[in-house]
Amino acid sequence: xxxxxxxxxxxxxxxxxxxxxxxxxxxxxxxxxxxxxxxxxxxxxxxxxxxxxxxxxxxxxxxxxxxxxxxxxxxxxxxxxxxxxxxxxxxxxxxxxxxxxxxxxxxxxxxxxxxxxxxxxxxxxxxxxxxxxxxxxxxxxxxxxxxxxxxxxxxxxxxxxxxxxxxxxxxxxxxxxxxxxxxxxxxxxxxxxxxxxxxxxxxxxxxxxxxxxxxxxxxxxxxxxxxxxxxxxxxxxxxxxxxxxxxxxxxxxxxxxxxxxxxxxxxxxxxxxxxxxxxxxxxxxxxxxxx
Amino acid sequence: xxxxxxxxxxxxxxxxxxxxxxxxxxxxxxxxxxxxxxxxxxxxxxxxxxxxxxxxxxxxxxxxxxxxxxxxxxxxxxxxxxxxxxxxxxxxxxxxxxxxxxxxxxxxxxxxxxxxxxxxxxxxxxxxxxxxxxxxxxxxxxxxxxxxxxxxxxxxxxxxxx
Numbered sequence: 001x002x003x004x005x006x007x008x009x010x011x012x013x014x015x016x017x018x019x020x021x022x023x024x025x026x027x028x029x030x031x032x033x034x035x036x037x038x039x040x041x042x043x044x045x046x047x048x049x050x051x052x053x054x055x056x057x058x059x060x061x062x063x064x065x066x067x068x069x070x071x072x073x074x075x076x077x078x079x080x081x082x083x084x085x086x087x088x089x090x091x092x093x094x095x096x097x098x099x100x101x102x103x104x105x106x107x108x109x110x111x112x113x114x115x116x117x118x119x120x121x122x123x124x125x126x127x128x129x130x131x132x133x134x135x136x137x138x139x140x141x142x143x144x145x146x147x148x149x150x151x152x153x154x155x156x157x158x159x160x161x162x163x164x165x166x167x168x169x170x171x172x173x174x175x176x177x178x179x180x181x182x183x184x185x186x187x188x189x190x191x192x193x194x195x196x197x198x199x200x201x202x203x204x205x206x207x208x209x210x211x212x213x214x215x216x217x218x219x220x221x222x223x224x225x226x227x228x229x230x231x232x233x234x235x236x237x238x239x240x241x242x243x244x245x246x247x248x249x250x251x252x253x254x255x256x257x258x259x260x261x262x263x264x265x266x267x268x269x270x271x272x273x274x275x276x277x278x279x280x281x282x283x284x285x286x287x288x289x290x291x
Numbered sequence: 292x293x294x295x296x297x298x299x300x301x302x303x304x305x306x307x308x309x310x311x312x313x314x315x316x317x318x319x320x321x322x323x324x325x326x327x328x329x330x331x332x333x334x335x336x337x338x339x340x341x342x343x344x345x346x347x348x349x350x351x352x353x354x355x356x357x358x359x360x361x362x363x364x365x366x367x368x369x370x371x372x373x374x375x376x377x378x379x380x381x382x383x384x385x386x387x388x389x390x391x392x393x394x395x396x397x398x399x400x401x402x403x404x405x406x407x408x409x410x411x412x413x414x415x416x417x418x419x420x421x422x423x424x425x426x427x428x429x430x431x432x433x434x435x436x437x438x439x440x441x442x443x444x445x446x447x448x449x450x451x452x453x
Contacts, residue, residue, distance in 0.1 A: 001336040005294050008314035008360055031361075038317075038356045039337035051314065053361060079350070103427025104408065105341060108350040109357065192426055 074113025
């Protein structure tokens with residue numbers, strides 16, 4: 001298998017990458033870790049005429065704590081995010097999600113921004129971004145704009161990113177509540193595969209064990225990762241009793257729009273959605289209890 | 292259409308290699324066809340089987356999921372680079388022989404790279420950590436048990452040698 005011929009340039013800076021995108025437009029594609037793009041090119045599902053390599057841009061590789069948010073550069077390797085203890089302390093859901101992403105070899109090369117930009121509806125990092133309400137910074141030769149995850153993911157493998165834009169960094173909200181717990185779980189045929197259905201949850205409890213904040217979502221259950229802010233809001237004020245969790249999980253499963261394919265029927269996916277949301281919320285509740 | 296050739300300089304197993312390559316040449320094809328380092332195997336060519344694993348700047352990656360031109364300026368270690376310069380096997384390679392960690396041998400170079408990557412960062416891995424580290428490598432002889440034993444044996448010997 002071999003990709004169709006393409007022209008190649010290594011961008012030395014984000015500015016240079018944006019200038020190349022502005023020149024080549026639709027016919028160009030950015031390559032970061034390449035863990036999704038290279039196989040798609042090998043199978044000739046995509047045939048970019050021009051490949052702009054952003055792997056050597058150091059300014060796109062960082063993990064930084066900035067007040068209420070943790071920031072990661074778009075080309076930060078997944079393994080670097082996984083190993084970062086300060087980030088895991090503030091945004092624990094990221095490390096929990098990454099434990100399900102591919103394998104050591106793909107996480108060593110794959111990037112956080114690449115996974116978001118690829119926007120596979122069953123991928124783990126887009127789900128984490130959707131549940132936490134992450135923001136993405138998109139840069140073009142004309143300037144930068146910031147989009148919330150909800151607006152960024154527009155459909156299966158598609159985002160609101162314009163052809164001349166480069167994903168520059170991701171802002172992950174940090175929950176300041178002392179008693180915060182989060183969890184990520186999924187069902188896949190083999191560990192490391194894309195999820196058939198995945199669920200993520202994060203909750204905060206007050207001193208009495210009453211929920212003050214909740215967020216959860218589903219991957220593989222629609223064309224984009226789903227978050228359920230309205231259903232999650234109903235958990236606030238409860239003590240996250242099993243019944244409250246099960247009701248929320250059932251409502252979320254009903255509100256999801258899974259499809260049928262070779263791997264699972266829509267009914268089975270909907271069943272998994274309820275089971276996995278309930279499981280993620282219980283684990284998050286457990287994580288938020290005083291140790 | 293005549294393809295543009297790109298000059299690359301890659302350090303492979305400690306040796307600087309220079310060549311001119313088309314952009315679409317994968318790193319694994321470059322290693323095998325240009326450098327004749329055929330220890331690295333080509334399996335699925337789309338990032339599923341792990342047979343083509345090599346180390347890039349010391350970390351295991353899939354050589355079918357990057358282009359040779361992208362490796363320019365970087366260090367690559369292939370299975371040939373695991374043995375000592377005089378050709379004697381590494382402790383991990385010896386352990387694979389002793390525990391019958393290979394049957395047909397197709398997955399072996401990828402398994403060795405993945406396992407060596409683990410041992411470099413974790414001298415005392417648990418069985419679960421070993422299975423996780425080789426989780427991205429398929430062995431169609433299904434000889435996983437002996438591979439896990441090989442990594443455990445190598446880890447033990449390397450710890451004792453220190």
